[in-house]
Amino acid sequence: MSSRRIQFNGWAEQIGTIAVTLLGLLMLTFFIGRMMPADPVRAIVGEDATRETYEQVFRSLGLDRPVWEQFFLYLRDVLTGNFGTSIRTGQPVIQDILHVMPATIELATFAIIIGAGLGVPLGVFAAVNKDRWQDHAVRVVSLFGHSMPIFWTGMIALIVFYAHLGLVGGSGRMDQFYIGLVDERTGFLLIDSLLAGDMDVFWSAVNHLILPASLLGYSSSAYITRMTRSFMLDQLGQEYVTTARVKGLSSRQTVWLHAFGNIRVQLVTIVALAYGSLLEGAVLIETVFAWPGFGQYLTSNLIIGDMNAVMTCVLIVGVIFIGLNLLSDVLYRFFDPRTR
Helix, strand or coil: CHHHHHHHHHHHHHHHHHHHHHHHHHHHHHHHHCCCCCHHHHHHCCCCCCCCHHHHHHHCCCCCCHHHHHHHHHHHHHHHHCCEEECCCEEEEEHHHHHHHHHHHHHHHHHHHHHHHHHHHHHHHHCCCCCHHHHHHHHHHHHHHHHCHHCCCCCCCHHHHHHHHHCCCCCCCCCHHHHHCCCCCCCCHHHHHHHHHCCHHHHHHHHHHHHHHHHHHHHHHHHHHHHHHHHHHHHHHCCCHHHHHHHCCCCCHHHHHHHHHHHHHHHHHHHHHHHHHHHHHHHHHHHHHHCCCCCHHHHHHHHHHCCCCCCHHHHHHHHHHHHHHHHHHHHHHHHHHHHH
């Protein structure tokens, strides 16, 4: 009974922390939105609207009320699922985001698979070969991935692999010829094309996904490689590793079964945070590749001052990171029984 009570108190404390964090995020998002120089009324009525029209829209948006009252009205609307209407599209903001989010999730998911698939083995390889040429080579490759601007590598990659070599697709999620041939059921083009049984659309989508996902994956792999190397170096210096080697275990068993097993919990957080960064930080790569996702939606609305859309996007980014942290806690309990 005591252990159950402790577990219940732990979950209650975690839920309370999440609630307070979300409330703080809502407050921060709202007041930053109010301090932005963009005029939402002018974005709606246009530059040539009369003063009377401007004042009417100003009052209809509730901007004539005190800021604290505006915040509580905004909080009420958010809690009821009302995030406002987008000035640019005229549709509810949440509907717009649900439409563009699958494209970003599809891109970020393949990118994190590439990033973790490269970063974790390279980090372990570099740690095992510390201060040798293999370690230096991995660190140089990681440095390039971390330091090169993603928009620059995106443009160079388009010129080389698409324009000159023709190995991959160009901008967009598929060739222009295939647009509209597959019904949008889930929003995930790969899944929708498979459900429709149209393999031509599927392979066109894969062909367009390879390059931006690889570039994002390479960028995230640089961070994952460095952190994996650091974690492994710490474990390889522990006494239990020396004991395992003395007992006659092979190098592979010592590294992967013992040392790597003890950094899985740390890697969960690293990969989760990297995935969150890809979801909200793919703005530049989506712009370069004309990828109709969340990042491009946020950028286009920020340019015209559509604050309903911008504030909702910022809020969703915060919710994504909170959700990923919560998922990390759940995975902690799976990988490390001591935390249960």
